[in-house]
Amino acid sequence: MKNLCNVLSAAALACFTVAVQARAVGYRSPTEFIKPYKRQALQDIVTWDKDTIFVNGERLFLYSGEVHPYRLPVPDLYIDIFQKIKALGYNGVSFYVDWALLEGKPGEYREEGVFNLKPFFEAASEAGIYLLARPGPYINAEVSGGGYPGWIQRVQGLLRTRAKDYLNATDNYMANIGKTIAAAQITNGGPIILVQPENEYTNSNVKPFPDGEYMQYVEDQIRNAGVVVPLISNDASPQGHNAPGTGVGKVDIYGHDGYPVGFDCSNPTVWGDRQLVTDWYTKHLTQSPSTPFSIIEFQGGSFDPWGGPGFEKCLQLVNAQFERVFYKNLYSFGVTILNFYMTFGGTNWGNLGHPGGYTSYDYAAVIAEDRQVNREKYSEQKLQANFFKVSPAYLTASRGSASTKQFTTNPAITVTDATNNSTKFYFVRHTTYNTLDSASYKLTIQTSAFGNTTVPQYNGTSLSLNGRDSKIHVSDYDIGGKTLVYSTAEILTWHKYDDKTVLVVYGGPGETHELVLAVTGLEVLEGDVKSTATRGYTLLNFEADGTRKVAKVGVDDFVYVYMLDRNSAYNYWSVDQGPHSNADAVILKAGYLVRTAKVDGSALVLTGDVNATTPIEILGGAPSGLSKLTFNGEELDFKTSDEGVVSANVDFSKPDLKIPDLSSLDWKYINSLPEIQSSYDDSDWKDADLVKTYNSHRDLNTPKSLYSSDYGYHTGTLLYRGKFTATGAEKTFSIITQGGTAYGSSVWLNDQFLGSWKGLASEYFGTSTFNLPALTANETYTITVVIDNQGLDENWTIGTETAKNPRGIMDYNLDGHDKASVSWKLTGNLGGEDYIDKSRGPLNEGGLYAERQGLHLPGALAADAGWVDSAGPVADGLTKPGIGFFAATFDLNIPGGWDIPLSFTITNSSARAYRAQLYVNGWQYGKYVNNIGPQTRFPVPQGILDYQGTNYLAIALWGHEDGETKLGGLELGVDAVVKTGLGSVGVVKGETYQGRQGAY
């Protein structure tokens, strides 16, 4: 019966019954549910109509940011991210699950330790954030294989199609992750309100497409696991695939993506003429008119590939201007489910990334990889999200169309309106959306008070729109029972308290703005405000010149209007006291971050972060007769003004930090390429003995398969040893290796270096031909090949099977020899799919000798492993091509109560190509490729680093070329000093060094 859930409505009823019983709520007949549904609902907590979703009957704009828990393997930091997102004014987070990390071996699903999602769910609930779960099984996401475990390469059927063996391969994962998600649904008291099956089921070069049967299979997997909340889709572009309707494979709510400026950050100021879409709302009306207009991923930054320009450039491309112009365009379409990809990117630690990206997945998101929130785009996004929190009329407004004439006489300005009863929103942009020129305009608006009015009205003033800017003006806008007749200044927030109403508005630097309140009685408390008062209305006209203006309007029952310039507005916060209610929001001016605010009797308890001495001003929400004000538990002296504004100061003085100088550590060294020595014993390596590959995507060019995934090696460095008996006539050896873009490989004949493929940013395989020294007839020689696997490719277009692109040796030729006369063995990480270190998952550890031995794990220095003293990777380095492993310990003693992100910086020294991997307490937290770049700074979060103890640091250094290889520098640096309200961050438990049985 369960299998039929959501296929037939009778069965759906049965499923519904199961769900309701599961949450132990009394049975209600389905006919009692809030309507309308397109089909039978399975629960009554998350519902929707054409305008919005409802949660517990309440309409909301699901304003969401993408975060990947697996890119921040420190559970204690989840609350930090959620609070920083909540502080933005968001109410949602969307997350992918990366199957590759959870089922490294077919049939063995592990969701423990850092891969346990429960702490993520708990932190979301604590912060008051709803979740959209996106378990795939295919996710893309710039992760290895697009989320596919490497063993998917052995599946014959086409990926992401109805091929039976493919679908079977997904069953175990989907049943398990489905159960985890189901348990955390809002119907069970958890934070999950929506689930997305598949991801961008949009592009295919095989038919049938879209295949409803396939999509239905994925949906059934999710439903059968007990998921009852609505299913939402994520088309890569608005094509209407699987949108609600008749037939199989339909989702409940249709959604799509948008990345208007793409992913090349090298020309970050160029906005193409046609990158702003104008037709999405009309498409929505034809594709899915019965569901809210939903954008499941909208560009929040950009990824950056190996050799790319770096995230600083992406930060310019997707900056605050981008947010203003592109996001306000979406609001003009009436979007009410909106997720920004990414909001916090994090780190591709431990080989989890795909070859198209490097270690950092900063993404130029609003929250930086090191969790700092000092980017302007964070603040801009906060202004926007906060506005919608207090603008319920937006949710059900009818959407107008873009016009250059209706509201203004300047054709350079385009206005799109939205109307809800008499309330109107005006979304204003440049007609040539990407112009750098500013335009001045007046707006003709409709108000109940004045009919058609051209604003601003105050003598001689007009509005202006700077280049690459966009605004939202309002009229007949309710502020808690009083009417804001219109405002050209944008609204950050407002709140009606028992004793007053606080309204905070802002304008771009230097702009003139005007607002009219249907309230009379004016006292200007601060700054220069031009005003007029007529027939029950007060007009305020101001210049956003950097000085705050405050007006008190009313008699007895006052509205305090704070008029700011945008840069000052960045320092204002509206903090909800309850997880999902802004009924008692506290509005305050502070600094770097405000996390929580809570009234406790006559006390106000604040938590937050400061990076400088910070004046605080509580404009509304403090209890009257405030007795005590605390910030992160410290009591602050405060003053309360005649107007009831509370002010205080949070002091800041930097703690004394001692950050170790890494060059003076007691470094140890071990050779990590013993495999080229004649004495090396490879008897435990796997024989490359498959005459047929499992890989359905690519035939062999070699007599036996040398594809690493055929043998269970899917991650990190791969090693091959090929033995042959010489004729003495061999002159050259050629080889094609494949490791994904920017990979490298090196080849030795016995212990003699033949050469390397040094890697190129955009080449995923390479052909090398090496001259051989004179060989002696009848002697046996060993060719050792080391290949860096950059992760598996994604599988964006169905039918391309790119996730099956093999890694390893694709072909080789030894002159005078039949290929079959070379017998090969290979290894990757110790154990292959039976990976040893369960705590760090199937991908963290590759096949380097030091890794196979577990020497990257804490405690390894005590091992009898042949360590020798060394001056380290900077002073000593390697004297010749090869792979060396350097390790040392250092202590940190960073006081609690501070958030002090640290990062390792590698300085380049050499024109010779090399690559290095950084391990911190056993976690691979950086891959550096000096000849490709761009990343040189590697942030490592607290929790991976032990801030109050001993840390184990290791560097694997692989020199690709003749001559010595050294790092030019290796430093541990402080990226910020922030006094924080974040609680303590525990050190993440990982396996420590134990002698490894059977390691070779």
Ligand code: IPT
């Ligand atoms: C979109 C994917 O859904 C997402 O997983 C990620 O890969 C993102 O791109 C890029 O960072 S696909 C988009 C190009 C339409």
